[in-house]
Structure formats: C-alpha cells, structure tokens
Amino acid sequence: MQMESGRRSNRDRTEATRADLIRAARRLFTEKSYAETGTPEIVAAAGVTRGALYHHFADKQALFAAVVEQEAEIVAAQVDRASPSSLSARDALIAGSDAYLMAMGEAGRTRLLLLDGPAVLGRATMDEIDNRHGNRSLREGLVAAMRAQSMTRLPVDALTALLAAAFDRAALAIEAGASREDYRAVLIALMDGLSPAPPPSTRRAPSR
Amino acid sequence: MQMESGRRSNRDRTEATRADLIRAARRLFTEKSYAETGTPEIVAAAGVTRGALYHHFADKQALFAAVVEQEAEIVAAQVDRASPSSLSARDALIAGSDAYLMAMGEAGRTRLLLLDGPAVLGRATMDEIDNRHGNRSLREGLVAAMRAQSMTRLPVDALTALLAAAFDRAALAIEAGASREDYRAVLIALMDGLSPAPPPSTRRAPSR
DNA sequence: CGCATAACATACAGTTTGTATGTAAATGAG
DNA sequence: CTCATTTACATACAAACTGTATGTTATGCG
Numbered sequence: 001m002q003m004e005s006g007r008r009s010n011r012d013r014t015e016a017t018r019a020d021l022i023r024a025a026r027r028l029f030t031e032k033s034y035a036e037t038g039t040p041e042i043v044a045a046a047g048v049t050r051g052a053l054y055h056h057f058a059d060k061q062a063l064f065a066a067v068v069e070q071e072a073e074i075v076a077a078q079v080d081r082a083s084p085s086s087l088s089a090r091d092a093l094i095a096g097s098d099a100y101l102m103a104m105g106e107a108g109r110t111r112l113l114l115l116d117g118p119a120v121l122g123r124a125t126m127d128e129i130d131n132r133h134g135n136r137s138l139r140e141g142l143v144a145a146m147r148a149q150s151m152t153r154l155p156v157d158a159l160t161a162l163l164a165a166a167f168d169r170a171a172l173a174i175e176a177g178a179s180r181e182d183y184r185a186v187l188i189a190l191m192d193g194l195s196p197a198p199p200p201s202t203r204r205a206p207s208r
Numbered sequence: 209m210q211m212e213s214g215r216r217s218n219r220d221r222t223e224a225t226r227a228d229l230i231r232a233a234r235r236l237f238t239e240k241s242y243a244e245t246g247t248p249e250i251v252a253a254a255g256v257t258r259g260a261l262y263h264h265f266a267d268k269q270a271l272f273a274a275v276v277e278q279e280a281e282i283v284a285a286q287v288d289r290a291s292p293s294s295l296s297a298r299d300a301l302i303a304g305s306d307a308y309l310m311a312m313g314e315a316g317r318t319r320l321l322l323l324d325g326p327a328v329l330g331r332a333t334m335d336e337i338d339n340r341h342g343n344r345s346l347r348e349g350l351v352a353a354m355r356a357q358s359m360t361r362l363p364v365d366a367l368t369a370l371l372a373a374a375f376d377r378a379a380l381a382i383e384a385g386a387s388r389e390d391y392r393a394v395l396i397a398l399m400d401g402l403s404p405a406p407p408p409s410t411r412r413a414p415s416r
Numbered sequence: 417c418g419c420a421t422a423a424c425a426t427a428c429a430g431t432t433t434g435t436a437t438g439t440a441a442a443t444g445a446g
Numbered sequence: 447c448t449c450a451t452t453t454a455c456a457t458a459c460a461a462a463c464t465g466t467a468t469g470t471t472a473t474g475c476g
Contacts (some may be wrong), residue, residue, distance in 0.1 A: 010422060010473055017423080035243065035328075038463060051425045054465070119327030120243075123380050154397055155390035161381055162374040162394050169373030172331050173366070182363035186370050189362055193401020218442055218453060225454080246432060259456045262434070 018056050018066075020046040026067045030108025034064055034116040061120060068117050069129060071109060076133035078103040083137065089145040090192075096141060097167065097187055100134075101180065104171035114168050127161075135164055151194045159194075166190060226264050226274075228254040234275045238316025242272055242324040269328060276325050277337060279317060284341035286311040291345065297353035298400075304349060305375065305395055308342075309388065312379035322376050335369075343372055359402050367402075374398060 008016075024045035028037040039060055043050050057063040082099030083092040104110055118126050139160040145151040170183040216224075232254035236245040247268055251258050265271040290307030291300040312318055326334050347368040353359040378391040 007473090013423065013472090033327075039465095040463075049425050050464090052423075055422085055424060059465070060463095115327045115331065119241075119323045123323065124384060127384075152397060152401075154394050155387070158378075158381070158386065158390040158394040161377055161386075162391070162398065165373045165377030166370040169369055170366075173369055176332060176335075178366065178369075179363070182366040183370070186362050186366045189360060189367075189402060190370065190398055193360075194397060215442090221442090221454065247434095248432075257456050258433090260454075263453085263455060267434070268432095 014056065017046075017048060017052055020048065021053055021056065021063060022066050022070060025063050026071070026112075029064065029067055029116065030112055033111060034120050064116070064120055065125070068112060068121065068126075071112055072129050072133045075100070075103045075109070075113070076137070079134065080137050083141065089141065089148045090195075093138075093141045093145060093191055094188060096137060097184070097191075100167055101171055101174060101184070105175070110172050110175050114172055130164065135160055138164060138167075145191075145195070152196060154194070163191070222264065225254075225256060225260055228256065229261055229264065229271060230274050230278060233271050234279070234320075237272065237275055237324065238320055241319060242328050272324070272328055273333070276320060276329065276334075279320055280337050280341045283308070283311045283317070283321070284345065287342065288345050291349065297349065297356045298403075301346075301349045301353060301399055302396060304345060305392070305399075308375055309379055309382060309392070313383065318380050318383050322380055338372065343368055346372060346375075353399075353403070360404060362402070371399070 021042065025037070025042050028042055028045060039050055039053060042063070043053050046052075053063065057066065079096050079099045083096035085092070087095060104113075117129075121129075139156060142151070142159055142163070143156060146153065146156075166187060170187055173183055174180050229250065233245070233250050236250055236253060247258055247261055250271070251261050254260075261271065265274065287304050287307045291304035293300070295303060312321075329337075347364060350359070350367055350371070351364060354361060354364075374395060378395055381391055382388050
C-alpha cells in the first residue's frame with residue numbers, strides 16, 4: 001500500500017497535468033471565449049501554476065490548439081459512428097449530417113470550433129485539423145455518392161469544403177435559436193440537388 | 209484666405225478624427241489581426257492619442273465594429289452594382305457571386321469579415337450586419353429565382369444563410385490559393401441544383 | 417549514490433486595456 | 447460680444463495579462 005500521491009513516473013505526471021490543463025481550458029474557453037479567458041484563470045481551475053502551463057505548451061495559443069484538436073476528434077468520432085457503411089450513400093450523408101448537428105449542440109462547441117478556432121489558429125490550421133478528422137468522412141461520403149448514385153461530377157475538395165461550411169453555419173444558426181428542421185431541409189436539398197436523378201421521395205407523396 | 213487648420217466646427221473635427229481612426233484601424237486589422245493590433249499602434253498611425261479613440265468609441269471592440277460595418281457596406285455595394293435587375297434571376301445570382309468573390313479578394317478583407325469579425329463581435333452581430341447589407345441582395349435574388357424560374361420552395365432565411373456561408377468559405381479558400389474556377393463551379397452547381405428544371409445551357413451549348 | 421534532466425513554482429519585465437483627470441477649443445444663451 | 451457649458455481631445459494611472467528567466471524539487475539512469 002503506497003502513499004497517496006507517492007511516486008509517479010514522469011510520463012504519468014506529464015499526462016495528468018496536460019489533461020488537467022486541457023480540461024480546465026476547454027471549460028473556460030467554451031463558457032467564455034479564448035480572448036476573455038486568461039492563463040491565470042486556467043491554471044487556477046486546473047490546480048497548477050502558470051509555470052506548468054508554459055512548460056507543457058509553447059503559449060496560450062498552443063493550449064488552445066490542443067483543446068480544439070481534442071474537440072474535433074470527438075465530433076468526428078460521433079459522426080463516424082452515426083454513418084456506418086451499411087447505409088446507402090445518400091442515407092449515410094443524411095445520417096452524418098444529423099449526427100454532426102447533434103454533436104455541435106454541445107454547449108460552447110460552436111464557438112470553440114467555428115468562431116474562435118478559425119480566428120485564433122487561422123483557416124489553414126483549421127482546415128488541416130478538419131481534413132484530418134471531420135471532413136474525411138464527408139468527403140468519402142460525397143465520393144461514394146458520386147460513384148454510386150451518379151452525383152454530378154464536381155471538384156471534390158471544393159464541394160467538401162463548401163458543404164462543410166454550410167453545415168457549420170447551420171450549427172451556428174441552430175444554436176442561435178433557428179429552426180433545426182428548416183436548416184436540415186435546406187442542407188438535404190442542397191445535397192440532393194447535386195444528383196441528376198430525382199432523389200427518392202423528396203416530393204412528398206400525394207397521400208398524406 | 210484662412211489659416212490652415214484654423215477654425216473647424218466640432219462636427220467636422222469629430223468626422224475627421226473618426227475617419228482617421230477607422231482608416232488606420234482598418235489598415236492594421238487587415239495587415240495583422242484584431243488581437244495582434246494594439247490601440248497604441250492604431251492611434252499612432254492615425255496621428256491622435258488614445259484619449260481621442262476612447263472619446264469616440266466605447267472600446268477597441270466598438271472601433272472594430274465600425275471598421276467591419278464600413279467594409280461590409282463596400283462589399284455589398286460592389287455586389288449590388290454587379291447584379292442589376294436587368295439580368296435574369298439566375299444570371300443575376302451568378303454575377304453577384306462573381307462580384308462577391310472578386311470583392312473579397314481585397315487583401316485582408318476575408319480575415320476582417322470572415323474570421324475576426326465573427327469571433328470578436330459574435331455571429332449574432334455579424335448576421336445583423338450581413339442582413340442589413342450583403343445578404344439582402346442574395347436573399348432577394350433567391351426569392352426572385354424561386355418565383356421566376358420556380359426554384360424549389362425552401363425556407364428562405366435558412367437557404368440564404370447556408371449559401372452565404374458557402375460563398376464565404378469559397379472566398380477564404382480562394383485567398384488561400386485554391387482554384388477559383390473549382391469553387392465557382394461548385395457554387396453554381398449548388399444553386400442550380402435547387403431548380404427542378406435543368407438550368408439553361410449548363411451543359412455548355414455547342415454554338416458560342 | 418550522484419549527476420543530468422524533466423517538471424514544475426516563483427519572480428520579473430514589458431504591454432495592453434479602460435478609466436480618471438486635466439485642458440483647450442467650440443457652442444449657445446443672454 | 448461674453449461667459450458658462452459642453453465637446454474634443456491629451457495625459458496620467460491602475461489593473462491585468464503574457465511570456466521569460468530563474469529557482470527548486472522530483473525522476474531517470476549510469
């Protein structure tokens with residue numbers, strides 16, 4: 001039986017401290033904003049000192065990047081889990097869309113990923129993060145749809161980026177109180193519009 | 209013949225000072241960023257002191273809002289001028305799109321309006337500004353297209369917001385070095401996809 | 417066991433922001 | 447025209463924050 005906080009390896013200490021810092025920073029960055037959150041407040045919430053922060057991260061921005069990275073991973077995982085390859089291309093895209101909008105409902109997440117992220121880290125860095133996590137499944141879904149259901153041939157990177165931008169804005173609008181159904185309908189219409197063939201049962205059936 | 213800088217009315221002084229501050233701030237905010245630009249630097253470039261700044265603006269953020277407002281007006285004016293009502297609904301939308309992408313090519317403008325703007329002022333404020341200037345013509349163009357060419361009936365506000373978001377991301381991508389033609393093609397495809405009827409001469413006509 | 421290094425904590429210097437206070441110029445009532 | 451009031455600034459100040467430099471304690475390892 002060894003003493004509480006007796007002897008920990010350096011790797012464990014580092015991992016724990018980094019996790020504490022990221023957790024505290026995430027909370028504050030989402031509750032307030034990057035600019036309104038000071039490093040003194042973060043380290044107080046994490047139970048360490050600023051020395052620890054600047055030992056593990058180059059600067060405040062690097063800590064923010066770590067938070068954003070982690071958050072993007074979580075969202076991407078939720079989307080992937082919701083759009084299994086067993087679905088048709090179109091159904092997978094729709095399921096993924098719903099999962100994305102749901103995931104972005106988590107409080108403060110839109111500010112983190114869609115407002116502060118691009119402003120603090122720059123669009124280039126955010127694109128890199130998105131392409132590594134989130135956008136991958138969207139892009140694959142679009143490629144699949146193009147092949148399978150003969151979606152109009154279009155530059156895939158541009159299409160992915162623009163649809164992702166639309167999803168992002170939808171998440172923002174919904175959080176701001178707009179109608180989720182309205183935005184969902186438009187998103188689906190935008191995607192269906194790219195298929196030359198009429199989408200299955202988009203015009204609502206006469207019965208009803 | 210009266211002395212240079214002899215006697216100026218208060219209204220003139222205010223107007224001139226505000227204009228100087230906004231011009232200097234615009235330059236610095238676009239060359240660097242909101243966060244990296246300090247008020248001492250701004251007032252030095254404007255040739256006044258911080259006292260003048262805080263006399264005319266509540267805080268740094270209010271000055272930034274004035275800059276953003278002015279910039280949004282300029283962009284909206286350029287778009288409106290490029291899409292006269294003499295054009296068909298679809299042609300007007302395309303002309304407006306091109307004008308928007310062109311206008312957003314001005315150095316630093318994307319950072320101002322698309323990155324720092326939303327982060328500093330919040331999406332709600334940016335939406336309000338956009339709806340007052342830029343988005344109005346887009347929205348009207350879409351309504352016209354729905355009526356005239358029978359674009360699919362969709363919630364107009366949501367459609368406007370999502371297409372605007374796509375335009376914004378396109379401007380960002382093009383500035384980052386992506387192919388303008390690729391993004392232009394996808395934007396047009398997205399809009400055309402909303403029309404049940406095949407768009408006029410989308411498959412390029414053999415003649416001409 | 418003892419030296420090198422990693423993981424912190426503490427102290428410090430430089431900036432920045434917003435405010436409070438002071439001053440000169442313009443405005444307007446009489 | 448005069449003078450009191452308000453406006454348009456300039457200057458001084460307090461608080462806060464960021465990054466760095468330096469000091470201390472705990473591991474890693476030969």
